[in-house]
Amino acid sequence: MSLLVNQAKKEVRTIIMDAAGRAVSDGEFPECALSDFSVEVPANRENGDYSSNAAMVWARDLHKAPRVIAQILVDRMIFCEDFIEKCEMAGPGFLNFTLKDSYNAYIIEDIIEKGDSYGRSDYGAGKKLNVEFVSANPTGPMHMGNARGGALGDCLASVLDYAGYNVSREFYVNDAGNQIEKFGLSLDIRYQQHYKGEDAVEMPEDSYHGDDIIQRVNEFAEIYGDKYLACDEKTRRKALVDFALPKNIEGMKANMDKYRIKYDTWFLESTLHNDGELAETIQILKDKGYTYEKDGALWYKNKEVLAQRLKREGKTDTDIENLGLKDEVLIRTNGNPTYFAADIAYHRNKLEKRGFDRAIDVWGADHHGHVARMKGAIDAVGLDGDRLDIVLMQLVRMTVNGESVKMSKRTGKAITLTDLLDEIPIDAVRFIFNIREPGSQMEFDLGLAVSKDKENPVYYCQYAHARICSIIRKLAEEGKEPRECTLNELMLLNAPEEKELIRHLSNFTDEIILAAKTYDPAKVTRYAVDLATFFHKFYNACRVNCEDESLMHARITLCLCVKTVLKNILTMFNITVPESM
16 A cells, blocks of 8 residues: 555554553553454545544443444543544444544645655565466457456556566467367368369368458468468468468467567467476476376376365365366376366466466466366376466357447458457446446446446546646746745645545555456556546536635646546556646
């Protein structure tokens, strides 16, 4: 949390504990160990700026009613430090504290001093985090799940960076295994059909039927013609995959660039196969006794490993049996490793080989059944499965005026990431996909995303920033340039709307930390929308260009603080920060 907020909370604790000490000296409290208590910001600020449940928590320790304890404490409180002005008892025994006006002034000074770095903290202590997201198969176009996952993963990485972690963004490219074999098959059939006609060779039902396959074959044919028709199947398919796969990967990179996502690493699954790391990981599982052979395949004892993990978590044998756990195949009868086997090796690579303290994966909610298996497998190779965190993301429903939209007007096909980025402002896509927590299903209203009114949340926030810039410009035209304010001048900001706005500004660092703790960047977008709302409320109630010169400059400074925090949020999420609209 920010230093000032931390100091204020510490001061509340000190006041309570000192009052308790005086109560012991006066014989009102017995000498005994006292339980820990909380100091929180109340939902309703009319109840004070901070509230503590100390009296309720101590009722059992002191064998007294909470309201009696609270009154004894209030009667013995001394307010001689920096931030707290008074305390009142409320309800069943809450202790509600009110901050001095000087606290608000200190908050403003802190924002002005820190500027672009306001909101950053060392909460994460520089721990190395790997955030892997999107990781779409390079065998076809990216879809709406990838669109939400891209915005979510990138903004989550930014939040973690702001909270003091050392963050690496990663895209895992599945360029090996069954899906690539199917990709080669699909290209091969379309290549033969290109020259022989569609009736000459039948397209298997479980192959890839998209227009993108035909496009790649056409490109291949323009360069190589029919020379590969006479080749054996293996040679032909390898040539087609070697041509098409890099183009698809480059296409994904281009889409991510357009989406303003810059990955630190594009990790190819094939490297795990080629450098022996996959074989090494499977050997570790064999050596630890977690594999067996059956029906020509190599199996992993998933049921045994997960039972061990679940028992450590307190589950009974009956609980575990009811889950219906099953073992998993690592090597198929044809000798090919499964996706799961590669996934184990990949996470071992992240946590052991590359030394990340924690791996964070953004997955679609349909992968929820894979979470426990993956954590258990990390345990099985000798690491701690709890070092893997999974953010499960629900599906997106595209709508216009409340009606579902599944097809692109441009192509008549299912809406892809490319369609979305071509038709909707990227600012809106990145912001709106992060307006709801990952685990909630969401509707993406295409009409709302292109609208230019307060209903569009990103426009609303951008407009607040542009409005402040306009205010500053107009004042400058009158010769009223911003200047440094004294503490006493800043203490003039005591209108209810000013206090509300400053309190919200003071919570920014805490909001970032909470978003980092919960892996939920939506907390920050909602904070930004609330900040814009509080600013507009302040602006409508408090005239900035007022006759009192000291108050005018204090309000100009407050406007600049709001501008700074809005800019920090939009910049953090790679959203444009307009100065006029």
